[in-house]
Amino acid sequence: MSRSQAWFDALSTQELPSRYRSVAIADSDLGSGPAARLLAVVPDPGNVYPRARRGEVGLLEGIGLAHAVGEVIELDRGLADDQHRPIVAVVDVPSQAYGRLEEQFGEYLYIAAAVDAYATARVAGHPVIALVVGSAISGGFLAHGLQASQILALDDDKTEIQAIHKPAAARITLRTIAELDELAKIVTPLSFDVRAWATLGYCDGLLKVSNADQPTSADADLAREALRDAIARARQGPRDLTNRLQSPQARHARQASLQARQRLTEQWH
């Protein structure tokens, strides 16, 4: 069983119908506040798009996520700020779908629809929390997770957050995998180690669980507690992504971003 399915099952209180088998939707009772809406992209060996059968975000997944998030926005429209239900994205996505049909239809637009929906929900006041339980790579993570107000990840060797999977990163940047691994020791953003990623300023918590593949009930409890804390922080925090620049880690790792922003803001008139 994929990690996305395992964690989705562990956190789900009541599974809800979804138009696409690869987009799993559930209500998740976290123990306080309104139940969170849980969303996961899961492998569907019967997906009509062959390049999206292993849990990638492709055409159906993009539109499916957009629908599911849009539904939450509709449900809570007009409610008081603290009543907007949280959205929890369980993230284990190997990438976007790499296929010709996907390109023909304009996969970028289907992914944009998911990004649009997640960002809209965040701005509307829904705490959007990403829980990275496995791979969070490339367009998959951009579509499902990276618009979150808070990002949590399992402190585990198989949790990977990167711009592209390792063989492709090596191939495209004209390096061997060994060279890439060496470079990652001095250039932190190149690392596939989630602990290295956590030093870059946009990690809101690493969760040490006993079994990342098949979470125990204690693991699920730990995750629920971390989610509750993250939701509370999100309700207090900004509704844009500027918190990714304000953490102590960001102030160290992203000095160049801060410098560029400061210069641009001073010159703007």
Place this chain on the structure above:
Amino acid sequence: MSDPSVSAAERPELEALWHRHSFLELDARARAFCVLDEGTGSEYCGPFDRIESPWLEPQGLVPQADDGVVVVKGLLAGEPCVVIGVEGAFQGGSIGEVSGAKATCALQLAARDARAGRPISAVLLLETGGVRLQEGTLGLNAVAEILSALLELRSMRPVIGVAAGPLGSYGGMSIVAGLCTRMVLTHEGRLGFNGAQVIESEAGVAEFDSSDRALIWSVNGGAQRYATGLADALVLDDVPAVRRAVITAVAAGVPEHHRSEELGVLAARLSAGDGGQARFSLTGLGIPPAPGPGQGPLADSHPGAAQQRGAQS
């Protein structure tokens, strides 16, 4: 159609071809300035501010003092506008920490101005392969932040994307194109998430033969994107033509629903359930066929046509 006895005067689009001023051959900075009204642009956080990517030198790569993104603010048809141009000649037009921060910050400042009652539109010149892989997760996050800032501004003012080519707009930055209020493409522009070479190496030559140029253009090319309703204007590679298309796109204002919100349209495009054999069906979607030479946007790029429409150039 190609009757040689027809004089240039009868084929104004040919006249435009002879006299055109190539947009593609300009670098990002020149493109940004020439989109805006002449003499109105000034650059923000430019190369003389010397804020470079800190991540390239340790990898033996040469950084650039503007990190490959130029931010130029000025007037477009007399109204405030910020142009964010990606330089395709630096690291494949990829977005890294600094270039991403510049784009995000410019969009956020524009949104701040718009909220304060000083409306300003944005134009994104996309010449980009997407996330800069040499900056890994910080590049990926930089693109996520651009997307968020773009949406912030888009609800108040038009954000227009231009994919002129020759690189096109790919990878994470193609999502930017998907979120733009309107997209302007040239015949040389391409738009897609995964390039042909990447798909070929991921899924084999049968899935996408990257040596088949005709196939690439039939999937990702500007004419195809325009014909299938994924772009709003298809223009000649000509500075006045691109500028006019951008002015028209801004003037059309903020629509009630953006392309990335039209889930019904997106669903209708897919004929899922046919075992992955889905193909475009133009008939039934109400999408016009690609314009032939001498029709539509190409003819539109003739200066006379613009004057008739009352657009400035």
